[in-house]
Amino acid sequence: MQYKPHTYQQTAINHIRTHPQAALFLDMGLGKTIITLTALQQMMTEDFTVVRPLVIAPLRVARDTWPEELAKWDHLTDLTMATITGTPQQRTNALNADADIWVINRENLPWLDKQLKGDWPFDTVIIDELSSFKSHQSKRFKVLKKHRPNINRIYGLTGTPAPNSLLDIWAPFRLLDGGTRLTPTITAYRDKYFTPGRRNGHIVYDWKLKKGADTAIHNAISDITLSMKAIDHLDMPAATTIDRRVTLDAKARAIYDSMRDEMVADIGAEVIDAGSAGVLAGKLQQLAAGAIYTDDEHNWTHIHDAKFEAIDEIIEEAQGQTILIPFWFKHDLERLQAKYPEGRLLDTDKDMAEWKQGRIPIGFIHPASAGHGLNLQSGGHILVWHTPIWSLELYEQTNGRLNRQGQTHPVTIVRIITEGTIDEHIVKALERKDTTQQALIRAVSAALNANTRQAHNMS
Numbered sequence: 001m002q003y004k005p006h007t008y009q010q011t012a013i014n015h016i017r018t019h020p021q022a023a024l025f026l027d028m029g030l031g032k033t034i035i036t037l038t039a040l041q042q043m044m045t046e047d048f049t050v051v052r053p054l055v056i057a058p059l060r061v062a063r064d065t066w067p068e069e070l071a072k073w074d075h076l077t078d079l080t081m082a083t084i085t086g087t088p089q090q091r092t093n094a095l096n097a098d099a100d101i102w103v104i105n106r107e108n109l110p111w112l113d114k115q116l117k118g119d120w121p122f123d124t125v126i127i128d129e130l131s132s133f134k135s136h137q138s139k140r141f142k143v144l145k146k147h148r149p150n151i152n153r154i155y156g157l158t159g160t161p162a163p164n165s166l167l168d169i170w171a172p173f174r175l176l177d178g179g180t181r182l183t184p185t186i187t188a189y190r191d192k193y194f195t196p197g198r199r200n201g202h203i204v205y206d207w208k209l210k211k212g213a214d215t216a217i218h219n220a221i222s223d224i225t226l227s228m229k230a231i232d233h234l235d236m237p238a239a240t241t242i243d244r245r246v247t248l249d250a251k252a253r254a255i256y257d258s259m260r261d262e263m264v265a266d267i268g269a270e271v272i273d274a275g276s277a278g279v280l281a282g283k284l285q286q287l288a289a290g291a292i293y294t295d296d297e298h299n300w301t302h303i304h305d306a307k308f309e310a311i312d313e314i315i316e317e318a319q320g321q322t323i324l325i326p327f328w329f330k331h332d333l334e335r336l337q338a339k340y341p342e343g344r345l346l347d348t349d350k351d352m353a354e355w356k357q358g359r360i361p362i363g364f365i366h367p368a369s370a371g372h373g374l375n376l377q378s379g380g381h382i383l384v385w386h387t388p389i390w391s392l393e394l395y396e397q398t399n400g401r402l403n404r405q406g407q408t409h410p411v412t413i414v415r416i417i418t419e420g421t422i423d424e425h426i427v428k429a430l431e432r433k434d435t436t437q438q439a440l441i442r443a444v445s446a447a448l449n450a451n452t453r454q455a456h457n458m459s
Contacts, residue, residue, distance in 0.1 A: 003034060003073045008228055013039045015226045016155060017047060021176045023130065023156045025227040027409075032157045033069045036126055040101065041076055043124075043153075050124045050153060052102075056140075057128035058313050059085065059105040064245055066103045066128075084108060091115075106132060109143040120150040130156030131319060133175060134168040136186055144175050159317050166217055167194070167207060173221055181220045193217060229409075239403040239411040243427065244314070245419050246306040255303060256287045256421060267292065267301050281390075281422060288421035289387040291331040300331040307386055307416045308339055314384055314414060315340075315362075322355070322380035324363045326398050328387040336364055336386065346376070355379040365401075367394035376401040381409035388415055388426040392433055 005013065009031055015022055016039035026032045036055075043050040055066055063085045070081050082099035084091045091108065095115060102122070104112060106129075125144070127133060133141050133156075148154075156172055170189045173182045183189045193216065194207035248256060259265040263280055265287075286292040286300075290307055293300045315323060325343070327333045337343060343362030346355055347369070355363050356379045363379070367389055383402050389395055403411040417423040 001073055003038065003075055005035070005038065006031075009035050012226060012228070013042070017043055017049075019224055020153045021155070021224055023158075023172070023176060023221065023225045025158060025225065027159055027229050030228055033065060033128075034073065036155065036157065037066075037070060037073075037076055037079075037101075040124075040126075041079060044079075044100065052122050053100075053124035053126065054122035055101065055103040055126045055128060056106050056109065056144075057103060058132070058316065059107065060244075060246070060309050060313055061128060062103045062105040064247075066101075068245065070101070084112065106140050109140045113143045113146070120147040123151065124153040125151050125155070127154070127156045127172075127175070129316060130158040130172045131168065132316070133172050136171040136174065141171055141175065148175060148178060159319055159321075165207070166209065166214060169217070169221075177224065181224075182217065239399065239413055241413045241415065244310045244414055244416050246310050246416060247419050248304060248306060248421075252287070252304040252306070253420075256284070259283055259287060265292075267294070267303070284422040285387065285390075285426075286329055286331070288418040288423045289329065289332055291329070291335060293329075293331065300334075302335070305339075306418060308335075310416045311340075311384060311386070314382070318382055320361075321382060322358060322361055322363065324355075324365060324376065324380055324383045324402060325386055326365050326367050326383070326389075328367065328389050332387055333364055333366075352376070365398070367391070367398045377403070377407040381407060381411045382414070383411065384414045384416065386416060388417065388423050388430070390426055390429070392430055395430055 012024055012026065012030075012032075012035045015024065016036065024032060024035075026035075040050060040053055044053075055062065057066060063083055067081050067083060070076050070079060079100045080098075081101045081103060082094040082097040084094040084102060084104035085108070086094075088111075091104075091111065092115065094102070095112070127144075133144070135141060144151075154176055156176055158172075167190070170182050170186055173179075174184070179185070183192060190207055193210055193213040195210055196204045197206040197208045199205060255265050255267060259280070283292060287303055290304050291300045291302050311325070324346075325336060327336060333345065337345070340362050343364055344351060344354075344360050346352055346360075346363045346365045351360070351363075354360050355376060358379055360379070363376075365376075381402055383399060399411075399413055403413070415427055417427060
C-alpha cells in the first residue's frame, strides 16, 4: 500500500527527523506508528542519523502492531524487524537476528539489560506509550535511565502524557533529556513546581501545582514536544477505523478448528455440535470472541481472553478518555462486566444521561439497542467492537451513535479481530457491504469445503 502522509503526519515526521530527543503527544487514530516508521526509514537511509533502533511497546503492540504496520506499506518493504518477545530462546534469537529494527515489550527490559551485560547496542530508542514510564521507581525506568548515556536519539509516543497529574511527566522527560528541562531529580521537580497538599508528618499524600506552574512546565518542554489533537486536523476523515488483531493460544485454536472443520468440539465435559452452516457461523463467532454457549443461550464456557488483552491496551492508550464497547452475545457482556467493573451497561435513560456527561468511563451497549435517534456523541469518541457483527445495518447504526452531527472529536472505531477465524470474513463482508445471511453461510461453507478437499487430497 502506498503511503501518502497527511499534512499533520508530515509535520510529525519532520519533528522526529530534526530532533534527537522528542515527545509526540498524538491522539489515537492519528497514525503514530506509521509516522515513526517513516521517520526511522528516512533517518536510516537518507539522513544516516540512525543505525540500530529499538522500539519499546506494550506486549501485543510490540508483537503484532509494529510488524503488521511495517509489512503494510510499500516504502518500508526493504526494512526488516525482529520482535524480542516469547520464550527466552525466542527473545535471544530475535536479539541476535540480522534486522533493521528491533521491538521489545516493556516488561522484558530487565531481561534485555541482563542479556546485554552492560553493552547497550541501540543508538535510537522509541518508547511507544511514554506515559507507562511515569514511575521513576519502576524497573523499566531504571533500565533506560542506566543506558540513557549510550542512546543518541530517543522518542516518546503517547496520547495523553499526564492523565492524573503533571507529576507524571517528570519521569518520561527525565528519560528523554536527562533532566535538562524539568530538573534532574523528582525532589527538585516537586520543590520547583508543587507545594505539599494532604500530609501526615513527613509523608505527603498529594501535591498541588504552584500558581503558574502548569504554564512554566509546558514552556520548559515545548521545544521538543509536538502535541496534536485529532479535532485540530480537519483534513482527517470524520471517523477512522483501526483493526486490532489478536491470536488464539494452542488450546483455543484446537477447539476452534475442531468446530470449524468437524462442526463439533469437545470442551471439558461438554460436547458442542452445530447442526447447520447457520448455527456453525454463530458458534464460530462465539469462539472467536472468547466463550461459547453449551446450551440454548443460558450456560456458557470460557475459552480465551485474547480480546481483553487488546482492550486493556486501548484503555491504556485512551488514558482516561471514555470508551464505548458494543457487545453481541450475552456472555460477552457478562465477561466484559467482570473484567471491567468500572464499566456500565447503557440500558436506561439514567445510564445514557451519565454517559453523555462523561461520568461512565466504559459503556457497554448492544447494537440492537443502538437504533436510530440514540445520541451518545457527547459522551466520547472511541468505539471498540469486541465482537464484529454480521449486520451491516446495526454495525453502521452503532458507529453512528458517536459519529454523528454534534460530535466535537473525530471518531475512532476499533475492530478487534481474532486471526484465522470468522471475524476476518465478517469484516471483509462489512467492507463489501455483502452481509446477507446467505453470504455468511457461503463463508462458512467455503471453510468446510476447503477442509473436505484437503482431506480428500491426503487420502
